[in-house]
Amino acid sequence: MWTTVKSTAYSFYARRLNAQLAGASLPRHVAIVMDGNRRWARQAGFADAKIGHRYGAEHLDEVLQWCAELGIQHVTAFVASVDNLQKRDSDEVDNLLHMIEEVVAERLARPSSIWQIHPAGRLDVLPDSTRHALKLAEEATRHNDTAFHLNIAIGYDGREEILNAIRSLLEEQGRAGHTIDDIAQQLTADQIATHLYTSGQPDPDLVIRTSGERRMSGFLLWQAAYSELHFTDVYWPGFRKIDFLRALRSYAARHRRFGA
Template identity: 75%
Template sequence: MRNVLKSAVYTLYARRLAHELSDAPLPRHIALVMDGNRRWARQNGFQDAGIGHRYGAEHLDEVLGWCRELGIHHVTVFLASVDNLRKRDAGEVDNLLRMIEEVIIRRLAGPASVWQVRTAGRVDVLPDSTRHALKSAEEATRDKNAAFHLNIAIGYDGREEIVNALRSLLDAERQAGRSLDDVAQQLSADQIATHLYTSGQPDPDLVIRTSGERRMSGFLLWQAAYSELYFCDVYWPGFRKVDFLRALRSYSARERRLGS
């Protein structure tokens, strides 16, 4: 009886939040730092903390469904940084990448998925199987209706992204026959932005990080310059729809100054 009452209260609260957002300004692009998988597993009594990665991977599918319901057309998810892949225990990294291959990429590349997938990060630091899975997902979704776009940040570092964007820009200008002096004289932020992983997409309006950590960890350093930030104390696998709606309510109540 108690669980039934709790479920009913939760449902009513979620409906109230959704109603409050019905006429509110919503973000076009949300970025998610899916933090706290291992701590969630330990908190829930799992001996293998890596089990949290499976629950976290499966939960992403649900959260993307919430975004789709609300008409949020651009999502970027931070799955693993370069440091994560290099410094964490090899067994844990293997487990994380296997979950990404088996759960996230398989579902996103399936015929029922509406998301067009793009990889954001250094695929050269990934094992062959993960690189192949990401490439397959991109190819399988390339010709989908481009209404919904998902960027998968894996092997990602925000500073490296900016450096690589500058390298790509300089190489393109060199091939066009322009001198370094000409490039320096005409260089603009918009030019650099066209060489970022998210080129052609709006910058994230809202960045949500779970687990209670209050830092960006090098995520989308360029793109998130004017983003609204929302830090949620729950761990990623326990991130509920009401938590998501609260983040959107907080966003809609803010006066966006965009740098001013």
């Protein structure tokens, strides 16, 4: 009986939040730091905390459905930084990457998927199998007749992304015959932005981080300069639709100043 009462109360609250968002200004691009998988697993009583990565990877599919329902067409999911891949226990990293291959790359690349997948990060630091799976997913969804885009930030470092963007821009301009002085005089922020992983997409309007941590961890340092930030104590696999709707309600209630 208590389960039924909780389910009814949850449904009522979710409908109330949806009603509050009717006609509200919603983000075009939501970026998510999917944090707290291992802590969620320990809290849930699993003997092996690494199982949290499976639940976390599977949960991304569900959150993408919420975004699609609300017309949010761009999502960037922070899966793992370069430091995560290089400094954590090798068994844990192997498990995480296996989940990416099995759950994210394969499931989101199925024919019925509406999302175009864009890997974002240093694919060279990934094992061949993970790199291959992401490339296949990218190619399989490249021609989807859809406006929905998912950036998978894996092997990602925000400072390195900016450095690589500038390096790529300089190489491009050099091939076109421009001198360093020419480039320095004409360089613009928009030029650099065209060489970022998210080139051609709007900057994130809202960045959500789960697990209670209040920091960006190098995530989208350039793109998130004017983003609204939302931190929640909920661990990523336990991030419910009402938690997502609350984040959107908070975003809709803010007056964006864009640096002012």
